[in-house]
Amino acid sequence: MIELMPVARQFRLLKSEILAKISNTIEEGKYILGPQVKQLESRIAEWTGARHAVAVANGTDALVLTLDACGIGPGDEVITTPYTFFATSEAISRVGAIPVFVDIDRFWNLDAEQVEQAITSRTKAILPVHLFGQPARMDAIREIADRRGLLVIEDACQAFGARFVGKPVGTLGKAGCFSFFPTKNLGTLGDGGLIVTSDAALADRVRELRQHGSSKRYYHDAIGYNSRLDELHAAVLLVMLEKIDEWNEKRRKIAQIYEERLAPLRPFIELPVTEDGRLHAYNVYCVTSPHRDFLREELLARNIQTGIYYPRPLHLQRAYHSLGYKPGDFPVAERLSAEALALPIGPLLTEQEQNQIVSALRDVAERM
Template identity: 50%
Template sequence: MNAAVPYLDLAAQLRPIRAEVDAAIARTLDNNSFCLGPDVAQFEKDFARFCGAQHCLGMNSGTSALHIALLLLGVGPGDEVITTPYTFVATSWAISYVGAKPVYVDIDATFNLDPALVERAITPRTKAILPVHLYGHPCDMDALLAIGKKHNLPLVEDACQAHGAKYKGRTVGTLGSISAFSFYPAKNLGAAGEGGALVTNDAAFAARAKSLREHGSTKRYHHDEVGFNYRMEGLQGAVLGVKLKHLAQWQAGRRRVAARYAELLAGTPLQLPQQADYAESAWHLYTVRHARRDELKKFLDENGVGNAVHYPMPLHLQKCYASLGYQPGDFPVAERASREVLSLPMFAELTDAQLERVAAVVSGFFHKHP
């Protein structure tokens, strides 16, 4: 009987750092800094340094960071934001939360916004471009930034899946005006609960974001504008501070896994993820493609190989966005991807035996169903 291979094994990640995490949690409990506090402040400094950015503001989620980013840019009712239909829904939530309209543009072979299609979607109402570094693979930022510059449109990077990914050697999250990261537990850098961050090089944006996340105030019980309770919890800052020290090593582990999959799966009919020549992926997900995805998924399920579909339905076809009026066929590349993608187990602690087991089951599927 072959052992099951989990899709994700957070316990394996925690085991070697458990004492450090426990100590950080105990420190927070002892100093009672539950909302923001010194551990969050230290993490903000450390994560800003990690990104090579001037400012980082800890938030309670990546969704909140995206929301604040669009508020900072003055996006509001009647405005349009160009974005991808092929992402986790929270990217579009931010646009909806400020009362603006998501305008979708199809993706390219990297699963990211296709820069060649962006310009024709710009209207006088367009206020920003919101690309996503999906699966940890950077967007073609120079192409997008050139369009932004030409039309005077700021870029917000959704870097929620892309901690430490590099575009032409530069860390993503510092290339646009503002970026958002998620520390949802399954992310490359995950909290022990919800968490996120807004990253920017603009001091004025950072100052206003700091106020907006804390009830629109810089002085207690004095509220300059309507704000939010989007503060990062002290416990999350403490846990993230510990985990950030290990991130480089975990990233190396993910690169090892991706490279090993590339060797082990090379002879199969699967379409494997490729890195564009400008990209150093964070390998948040290892997402393969095949026309018979659903059968393959069932086979992996039956044989104890964890897997997931990111994402089965593009956002333009979601019920919540029916009022936007999009139809099936509007974004053929995204729609086809949603039928073909399958994410295989991807985490730093995967052993060679586990990777070989995944590959053996995948090969078994194609032998059984040639």
């Protein structure tokens, strides 16, 4: 079976380095917010160019703590996309705010041209998602936010290593949030997350919130969270970070091969689009087809895994029934939910496997 995201290969390849790092961590005897976490924060701050990096328990907490630290809460509105993983809007709801959805553009990210009409007197922030590793239109989003006095918080959970006009995603707003879930470009053997920002006060506030609202042991200035990245995960991530540039480049080369070899299959399938100035990280490689479900069944019969991201957009989730959205409100997001299909990708996907995937797609297309 060709796996959709063959992440186990990556960890197996670096197993000896990971085990050595874990062994050193055990010997050091510091397991919570110790030297591994501090080193990881320092390395990622340097890598992104942000002044501060704060590691937390997972990507969802990165979003929640950032929103909380920015003072966003009950009654506030945050504009975001309906076509992403649930955690994006869940974080907004978790702090008591209201997600306000805006449809997506041809790059599958928040449509900047529709954002302004969604702004109200209660809007406090715009939360764009760099979906699947493709940077959102941050120039247009920032222009609107700056003009209207709004915060920009980036959900970069799927986009570690992506860049917009040369700048790393996560550094283009007030703060950027990353996830280290195993399937992410930079992933660990479990959950992990991190916030980057160049705002010292915001970084201090997030550090306080992640440790029960405490900056001094047993003294608590706020109601916080228990959201600390474990030393063992930080140790693993330090090993994985050494490969991130090389492996992201391999993802881009795999995506380029898909684009070159699948282009003749239009309109049976349509390929993702990008543009100059956006360096895609290709955490996921999605095509679209009106025959998505049939295509998926055919590929599975040929031992090729695929994925559906995401089968139901956020505005139509039962959890948001009270917001009053209905089918047809966001047609682009709804069409992608019905047609998008993720193909296998990863830095260690082999040439033979990709040839097999392309041949299978061609065979199915010819039979249609």
